[in-house]
Amino acid sequence: MSPKKSQYPTRPLSKTLGLFDMAVFVVVPGLLAWQITGDSSEALLIGCGGFVVIAVVKGIRRHLSSKGSFADAKKHLQANGFRVDMEFRQLFAVDSVGKKIAFMDLQAMSYEVYDMKDILGCEHQWVNKTTANGQIEKTQNVIVFKTRNVHQPLYKFRAFDHGTCELWLARINALLNS
Numbered sequence: 001m002s003p004k005k006s007q008y009p010t011r012p013l014s015k016t017l018g019l020f021d022m023a024v025f026v027v028v029p030g031l032l033a034w035q036i037t038g039d040s041s042e043a044l045l046i047g048c049g050g051f052v053v054i055a056v057v058k059g060i061r062r063h064l065s066s067k068g069s070f071a072d073a074k075k076h077l078q079a080n081g082f083r084v085d086m087e088f089r090q091l092f093a094v095d096s097v098g099k100k101i102a103f104m105d106l107q108a109m110s111y112e113v114y115d116m117k118d119i120l121g122c123e124h125q126w127v128n129k130t131t132a133n134g135q136i137e138k139t140q141n142v143i144v145f146k147t148r149n150v151h152q153p154l155y156k157f158r159a160f161d162h163g164t165c166e167l168w169l170a171r172i173n174a175l176l177n178s
Contacts, residue, residue: 003112003149006076021058026051066090069106077102082113088143088168091157096175103145103155112152120146122172124165138162143169 030047034040070090077084077093082102086094093102099116127140143165145155159165 003114003118003147006080006111006113021054026054066106069109070104073102073104073106073109073111077111077113086171088157089159092155094171094175099175101145101172112149114147114149116175118148119172119176120148122146122169122176124169126162126165141165143172145172 026047029050030043033046034043037043067090070087074084074087074093081098082093082100083095083097084093084102085096088094090106091104093104093111095101100113101116101119102111102113104111123144123146125142125144126138129137129139131137141159141162141164143157143159145157147153147155159168
């Protein structure tokens with residue numbers, strides 16, 4: 001079984017923080033401050049401030065471009081008969097009526113559509129972590145899809161919390177078992 005992989009027209013995702021950004025926004029301001037003030041601690045502070053500014057700007061641009069790319073993918077899916085009625089963090093979309101799921105690859109500007117019959121199962125994985133006061137926290141929550149595709153039998157998606165994974169596991173299992 002090989003799912004249909006589709007490209008969709010969109011703008012590429014904005015780049016993450018790179019060496020050029022580090023040089024321009026961290027090293028150069030830090031060196032200039034050091035040359036002007038002669039104080040290395042102030043230069044370090046200005047360099048760190050430059051890093052924070054560029055990291056925030058790049059992070060926001062990347063988030064906005066991924067939202068735009070996902071919106072373009074949804075439009076492309078809808079134009080091809082896929083009714084998106086549930087979506088998970090710009091990573092996958094579900095057509096519960098048509099019993100299909102589309103796994104997104106925003107970097108490659110593509111998605112793969114699977115019929116629910118080609119999804120072998122879905123599970124929630126996590127790591128138990130004991131806190132300082134002895135409580136157990138469930139961290140590193142991941143929802144895992146097992147497919148019939150021998151070239152990509154697993155799709156893993158991180159979630160921020162345990163409850164979100166449990167909710168999506170229940171949704172997907174309800175679709176798989178209906």
